[in-house]
Amino acid sequence: MTEPRRPTQREPGPDAASPWAGRRRRARDHDLKREAVIRTAAQAFNERGYHHTSLDDIAAALGVTKPTVYYYVANKEQLLFECFLAGLTPIREALRAADRRAGTGRDRLAHVIRGYAAAIASEYGWCMVRAHDQDLGPAMRRQINLLKSEIDQGIRQLLRDGIDDGSIGPCDPKLTAFAMAGALNWIAHWYRADQAMSPVEVADAFVAFFERGLQPRPRAQPAARPARSP
Amino acid sequence: MTEPRRPTQREPGPDAASPWAGRRRRARDHDLKREAVIRTAAQAFNERGYHHTSLDDIAAALGVTKPTVYYYVANKEQLLFECFLAGLTPIREALRAADRRAGTGRDRLAHVIRGYAAAIASEYGWCMVRAHDQDLGPAMRRQINLLKSEIDQGIRQLLRDGIDDGSIGPCDPKLTAFAMAGALNWIAHWYRADQAMSPVEVADAFVAFFERGLQPRPRAQPAARPARSP
Numbered sequence: 001m002t003e004p005r006r007p008t009q010r011e012p013g014p015d016a017a018s019p020w021a022g023r024r025r026r027a028r029d030h031d032l033k034r035e036a037v038i039r040t041a042a043q044a045f046n047e048r049g050y051h052h053t054s055l056d057d058i059a060a061a062l063g064v065t066k067p068t069v070y071y072y073v074a075n076k077e078q079l080l081f082e083c084f085l086a087g088l089t090p091i092r093e094a095l096r097a098a099d100r101r102a103g104t105g106r107d108r109l110a111h112v113i114r115g116y117a118a119a120i121a122s123e124y125g126w127c128m129v130r131a132h133d134q135d136l137g138p139a140m141r142r143q144i145n146l147l148k149s150e151i152d153q154g155i156r157q158l159l160r161d162g163i164d165d166g167s168i169g170p171c172d173p174k175l176t177a178f179a180m181a182g183a184l185n186w187i188a189h190w191y192r193a194d195q196a197m198s199p200v201e202v203a204d205a206f207v208a209f210f211e212r213g214l215q216p217r218p219r220a221q222p223a224a225r226p227a228r229s230p
Numbered sequence: 231m232t233e234p235r236r237p238t239q240r241e242p243g244p245d246a247a248s249p250w251a252g253r254r255r256r257a258r259d260h261d262l263k264r265e266a267v268i269r270t271a272a273q274a275f276n277e278r279g280y281h282h283t284s285l286d287d288i289a290a291a292l293g294v295t296k297p298t299v300y301y302y303v304a305n306k307e308q309l310l311f312e313c314f315l316a317g318l319t320p321i322r323e324a325l326r327a328a329d330r331r332a333g334t335g336r337d338r339l340a341h342v343i344r345g346y347a348a349a350i351a352s353e354y355g356w357c358m359v360r361a362h363d364q365d366l367g368p369a370m371r372r373q374i375n376l377l378k379s380e381i382d383q384g385i386r387q388l389l390r391d392g393i394d395d396g397s398i399g400p401c402d403p404k405l406t407a408f409a410m411a412g413a414l415n416w417i418a419h420w421y422r423a424d425q426a427m428s429p430v431e432v433a434d435a436f437v438a439f440f441e442r443g444l445q446p447r448p449r450a451q452p453a454a455r456p457a458r459s460p
Contacts, residue, residue, distance in 0.1 A: 049362065049364065051281075099458065100457060100458050101457055101458075102454060102455065102456050102457035103454045103455070104453070104454045104455075106444055106446075107454070109444070130362075132279065132360075134279065159444075161455075162444065165453045165454070165455065166446055166453060167444075167446055167454075168444045168445075168446060169442065169444065169445050169446050171438070171439065171444070172435055175432070175435045175436070175439070176435075176439055176444075178413075178416065178417075178420055179413040179416075179435075179436055179439050179440075180413070181416065182412050182413040182414070182415065182416020182417070182419070183408075183409040183410070183412040183413040183416075184412070185412065185416060185419075186408065186409075186411065186412025186413075186415060186416065187408075187412070189412070190408055202405070205402055205405045205406075205409075206405070206409055208401070209401065209405070209406055209409050209443065210409075210443055210444055211443050211444050211445070212399060212442075212443045212444075212445055213439065213440055213441050213442045213443030213444075213445065214336055214339075214389075214392065214397075214398045214399065214401070214406075214440055214441050214442075214443075215398075215399050215441070215442055215443065215445060216336075216396055216397055216398060216399050223334070223395045223396060224332060224333050224334045224337070224395070224397075225332065225333070225334075225391075225395065226332050227330060227331055227332035228329065228330050228331075
């Protein structure tokens with residue numbers, strides 16, 4: 001019943017003998033190394049702040065020279081831009097996946113919230129939330145703001161879908177999207193990867209809170225306490 | 231039926247003839263002027279960021295000389311500290327008021343959320359949320375972090391009170407407090423005083439969202455849509 005193992009991306013495929021195989025491997029190596037540079041930059045910005053991190057620090061953390069870093073990115077500003085992109089990309093992917101999924105607006109929104117929480121709890125969270133986008137030049141800043149706005153609009157649309165299909169109660173989609181994004185973005189202020197909770201557990205707790213709020217259990221009889229004497 | 235008007239704080243009271251009246255008025259003047267310096271600093275930090283604002287900018291905005299600013303605060307760092315304090319104080323007051331109030335944990339929490347939202351929508355919101363507390367020296371930073379932690383603990387306690395009295399459903403008080411604080415703090419990223427909504431309207435929308443989440447209306451029959459073909 002077991003199919004013959006298909007070569008995965010990392011293994012040499014049937015075309016390993018192709019004269020371009022080496023070139024392809026080099027391209028893949030280049031991408032992997034570039035990704036390592038960006039991830040290391042994200043970790044350094046996260047620890048020390050953008051203004052207190054130099055390209056020398058990043059080169060030292062990678063165990064390479066500064067010219068090697070320059071081989072992958074033009075400057076520190078571009079590194080910050082790439083960190084923004086690396087953090088925003090999985091959220092946009094979650095939105096696109098939600099757009100293709102079956103289910104109520106509320107279910108599809110929960111899918112996006114989980115992807116959003118995971119992105120913010122990643123090493124890119126600090127850059128996406130705490131770095132000041134004034135540190136980017138106008139063109140990069142415009143592009144990041146476009147992507148952020150696309151995410152905001154996508155969440156509002158899911159809220160509207162949920163209101164239309166009855167899975168979400170009547171609410172102001174703009175303010176509700178702001179409240180949810182704020183709660184999610186704030187994860188970058190308190191979450192550390194060495195915490196007891198995994199990003200998935202944080203995401204699940206947030207989905208539960210967003211979905212039912214502080215509602216008491218049905219039939220609970222709240223017992224108001226009297227005012228305290230001063 | 232009209233009572234005789236009582237003198238308010240700003241009017242000279244019956245003791246205007248006291249030899250200390252001038253001194254008291256001067257003390258009040260000093261406080262008012264100091265407050266104006268701090269508020270002007272908050273507005274400038276808000277517009278330009280802490281690092282791009284000088285004491286000269288603040289003096290110019292007040293129409294005074296830099297030595298006049300130094301008469302009220304020691305340096306720029308102290309100004310940032312005072313902005314933090316000015317923003318955190320009304321939230322701590324709302325917590326203390328909630329502690330004396332009658333009502334369920336949920337009702338008392340709603341009172342704090344309204345005070346919190348108003349503080350973040352004020353001119354001090356930027357400093358409290360977007361300024362980096364690394365810009366403060368260790369002693370000031372410790373004090374601000376103590377106040378922030380006191381607020382966090384106060385909110386968690388109100389959540390626990392609500393869970394105990396049945397007005398709030400079972401939840402993780404720590405994560406729920408983080409989610410609410412995040413949503414509220416994020417107001418500093420998007421709210422501008424010239425918006426169509428007043429801080430009170432924003433606060434009410436947030437209280438409504440926190441209290442009932444995305445719950446559909448009772449008896450709504452959600453209609454899940456099928457998956458979209460790619």
